[in-house]
Amino acid sequence: MTKRLVVDPITRIEGHLRIEAQMDGDTITGAYSSGTMVRGLEIILRDRDPRDAWAYAQRICGVCTLVHGMASIRAVEDALNYQVPYNAQIIRNLMIAAQYVHDHVMHFYHLHALDWVDVVSALKADPKATSELAQSLSSWPLSSPGYFADTQKRLKDFVEQGQLGIFAGGYWGHSEYKLPPEANLMAVAHYLEALSWQRDVVDLHAIFGGKNPHPMFLVGGVPTPISPDTDSGLNAERLSKVADVLGKMLTFVDQVYVPDTIAIASFYKDWFKQGEGLGNFMCFGDLPGKDIKDIGSFGLPRGAILNKDLSTIHEVDLHDPSQVEEYVSHSWYDYEGGKDKGLHPYDGETTFNYDGPTPPYDQLDVEKGYSWMKSPRWKGHAMEVGPLARILLLYAKGHEQTKALADSTLKTLDLPIEAMFSTLGRTAARTLETKVIVDMMHDMYGQLIANIKAGDTKTHNETLWDPSTWPSEARGAGFMEAPRGGLSHWIVIKNGKIDNYQAVVPSTWNAGPRDPKGQAGAYEAALAGHKLANQEQPLEILRTIHSFDPCIACAVHLTGEDGEELLQLKVT
Template sequence: MKRVVVDPVTRIEGHLRIEAEVKDGVIQKAYSSGTMVRGIEIILRGRDPREAWALAQRICGVCTTVHAFASIRAVEDALGINVPENASLIRKLMIGTLFVHDHVVHFYHLHALDWVNPVQALKADPEKTSELARRYSDYEKSTPGYFRDVQRKVLQQVERKQLGIFNRGYWDHPEYRLPPELNLILLAHYLDALDWQTRIVQVHTIFGGKNPHPNFAVGGMPSPINPASDTAINMERLGRVRTLIEEMNHFVEKVYLPDLIALGQFYSDWFFRGEGLGNFLVLGEPERDSYKEGKWFVPPTFIEGRNIAEPQDVDYKEVKEYVTHSWYKYSVGDDKPLHPWEGETELSYTGPEPPYDYLNVDEKYSWLKAPRYKGLPVEVGPLSRVLAMYARDIYGVREEVGIVLKGLDLPLKALFSTLGRTLARGLETKVYANAMREWYAKLLENVKKGDYEVFNPEKWEPSTWESKAKGLGLMEAPRGSLSHWVHIKDGKIENYQAVVPTTWNASPRDAKGQPSAYEASLVGHELNNPKEPLEILRTIHSFDPCLACAVHLFGDGETEVRVV
C-alpha cells in the first residue's frame, strides 16, 4: 500500500503529521503524530501552585484562557477554596467569549478554505450574490456594493500575485463545489470575521487586563468592581461588555449559522463521511467552578457506540493514559495505563531524526500520550457536547438540531460526520452566546445590589494548607474536554498532568492497538489526488486541532534557535 504523508497539517495550532495508508485511492489506516515534545508538566514541578495557571496558560497562544481556568480550578479544588459568585460569573463571561470567538475564527479562518474557493469568487456577479445572501439571512451588509468591494480587494491581490493567506491552496481541486456567488459570500464573511474577532476579545481585556494571556487569580479574579472608580470595573465598562455580547449574538445568528447551512447544502455527502469512533465523552463544565458541587452547565456524559438514547454518567477514575506508542516511558511498563493523578512525564524518544520519509508506526510514533475512557478511545469536542445536550434535552438543543437537519433534509446520524462536527460547533456557539446574556444580567444585578466581591482571601497563605493535597480542574474547552490534575506537597507542586482535548482526539494507538478519533475518522476516505489531500484536511480540521495544547513545547537546554 502507498503511504500518503501530510506534514505539517496547516491552519492549526502546533505541529501535526498525518500518515495514511492508501489502497486503490481509499485510506485503509491512518496515523496521527504530534511532532513536538510535551513538557509543561515538567516545568511546573516544585513551583508554587498559586502561580501554576500563569505557566499552564502559556501552553498555547490560542487556548490561553481555558488552561488558566483548568489550572486554577485544580488548585482551588486541592486547597478547598470557594470562589465568590461575581468572580465565577466573570470567569463564565470570559469563557463564553472564548467559545464564541474561537468557534467563529475556527470556521472562517482555519476551516472555511477547505470548502471555499476564493479564486472562484472573482467570477461571481455581485448583484446575484446579494440576492443569494438575502435568501439565507437579513445581514445588513449584504448589498451588491459590499460584495463588489470585497471582490475588488481580492482581485487586486491576485493581480499583484500577493495572495497571502490564500496562497498555495488546492484551488483547482474538483472537490470545490460552491457556485461563485456563495464563494464570494463566504469570502466576504471571512474578512468580516477578521475585524469582528478583534473587537469581541475586549471582554477579556476589560476583565483580565489584556488578551491573549489575561490575568487571573486563585481564589477569584484580580479585577476589582467599583462603580465609582475610573480604573476598576465600573458601569461604563459593564455597559461595553453588554454591547459586545449583543455583537457576538448578532454575528452568530446573522452570519455564522446561515453560512453553515448554506455550506451544508452543497456538501451533503460530507455529512456521511469522517465519523470514526462512535464514542463521545464530555468530562463536564461546572455551573460554578467546582465539579464537587454536582451542578453543571454542560453535564458530564459518555455516549458509547452512538447510543444517544442512553447517555452514561462519567466516572473520573476511568480516565487513563497510555504511552505504548508515545515517546514517553512509564515506571510500571509502557503497555500499562496510568491515571493522571499518578501520571508520569518521562521522555523516551526512539523515533527517526528529521527529515525522514515515514514513521515506524509499529513502535512509538508521537509526542502525544493516548488517553482512554473505560479503556476505549473517544472523541471530545463540540460534537460530543451537542450530543450530550441533545441526549439530556437541555438548552433547546434537541429542537434546534431537529430544525437544522430537517432544513438540510438529513437524518440525525448525519451529525456523526465531518460536517456534523462543523455544524455542531455552530449550534454550540449559539448556546454559549445566549447564556452570556444570562450571566451578564446576574452580574449586573449583583453590582446594583452593592455586591462587589470578586476574591476570597481565605486559604491563600500556604500556612493554612494541608501538607498533602490533590485537585482536579475540569473545563470544557472549545476543542473538547480539558482536565488538569495536581498533587501539592508541603506547599509546592509535586506532580502535574494536563489531559487536553487534542490529546484525546489526536493520540496514537494504545496498547490494544485502538486508533484515536483522528486516525479512525480518516479510514474509508477516497482521495481524488494523493498529492493534494484536501479530503484529509477537511476531516482533520473539523476537529479544530491544537497540537500546542496536546504536546507543549519544552527544552532542557539553552540552545539558541534563531536571532532576529
C-alpha cells in the same frame, strides 16, 4: 514498510501535526496521527508555588488563550477545597463563553471554511447575484451589490499581484469544491469581516482579565474588583462595554455564522455520511452555577456516550483512578512500570525516550512509538471530545434550545440525527454550540448585574490564601470544556509545592496515537474509509482533520535537540 500518503505538516492549525494515511488505491484503509514536538511543560511546573501554576500553564497555547489558566486554578482550588464567590464564577463563565464564540467563529472562517470555499472561484461571481443570495439568508447589512463588487476587486488585486497572502496555499480549482462562485464570494467577504469582528470580541477578556491574550487569573476568584462608582475595576462604563460586545457577538452569530454554515453545508451533504470515527463522546462539563461541585448546575453537562447510544449517559469521575488513564505504548515516552501500563494523571510521568526516525524521513514505524502525544482513555475506551460531544450530550439530556436548533438544522438539510456523527456534523455542532453559548452569555450578564444591584460585589475568597493552613499533601483535578473539548489539569501538592502536574488536553484525546490494544484515536478512526479525488491534493484529509479544530501546541511542546533546558524563568 508499505508506503503511505503523508501530509506533514497539516496546515491551518496551531502546532505541528503529521498524518500518514495507508492507501488501498484511492481509499484510506488506516491512518496514523503524529504530534511532532516534544511535551515537557509538566516538568517546568514541578516544585513551584501552586498559586503561580496558572501563569505557566496558560502559556501552553495562545489560541485558547485562557483555558489552561482556568483549568490550572480550578485544580488548585479543588485540591485545597477553595470556594469561589458567585460573581467570580459568573465572570469566569463569561470569559470562557467568550472564548467559545471567538474561537468557533475564527475556526470556521479562517481555518476550516477554506476546505469548502474555493477562493479564486469568487472572481467569477456576479456581485448582484451574490447580494441576492446573501439577502435571502439573513438581514446582515453588508450585503449590497456594490459591497460584494468591492470585495471582489480586493481579491482580484491580490491574485493579479501574486499576493494571495492569507489565501495562499489552497487547493483552488480542486474537483471536490462544489460551491457556486457567488457563494464563494460571499464567504470570502465574511472571512474578512470576521477578522474585524473578532477585535471587538476580545475586549471582553481585557475588561475582565486585564489583557488578551493570556488574561490574568487568581486562585479563589478573579483579579477584577467590582467598583460601580469608581474609575478602577469593573465600573458602570466597563459593564456597558460588555453589553455592547455581547450584542455584536449575537448579531454576527445570528446573521452571518449560522446562515453561512447551513448554506455551505447544503452543497456538501455527502460529508454528513463520512468521517464518523469512534462513536464515543465525552464531556467534563462547564459553566457552573454558584458551586462548581454541583455538577447539576453546569450549563454544559458532564458525561460520556458510548457507541452513539444517546439513550444512556455514563457518569464521568475525574478522581477515579480506574476511569482516566494515559498510555505511551505508541508514544516517544517511557513509564517506569513499562510502556503498556496505563497511569492516572495523579500518578502521571513525563519521561522522554525518543527512538523514532531522524527528519527528514519517509514514514513512521507505527509498530513502535510514533508521536509526542500520549493516548488517554476513559474506562479503556478511546473517546472524542469537543463541540460535537457537547452538543450530543445536551441533545441527549433534553436541552430544549439545543434540540430545537439541531432538529431545525437537520430538517432544513433533510438529514437524520445520525448525520451528526460525521465530518460536517462536527462543523455544524460547533456552529449550533456557538448560538447556544452566546444566548447563555446574556443570562450570565443579567445575573451579574442583578448581584451588583443587590449589593454583592465580592470577587475573591482569601480564606485559604495562607499556605500554612494547607494540608501537607493535597490532590486536585481542574477541568473545563475548552473550545476543542474536555481539558483537565491534575495537581499533586506536597508541603506547599507542586510535586506532580499533568495536563490532559483535547487534542491529546482526539489526536493521540494507538494504545496497547491497538485502538485508534479519534483523528485516526475518522479518516478510515475516505476516498481521495487527488492524492497530490488530499483535501479530504484536511476537511476531516480540521473538523476537529486541531491545536497541537496544547498537546506537544518544544525542547532542545538533546533534551536540554532552553530557558529558565525566575520570579522575584
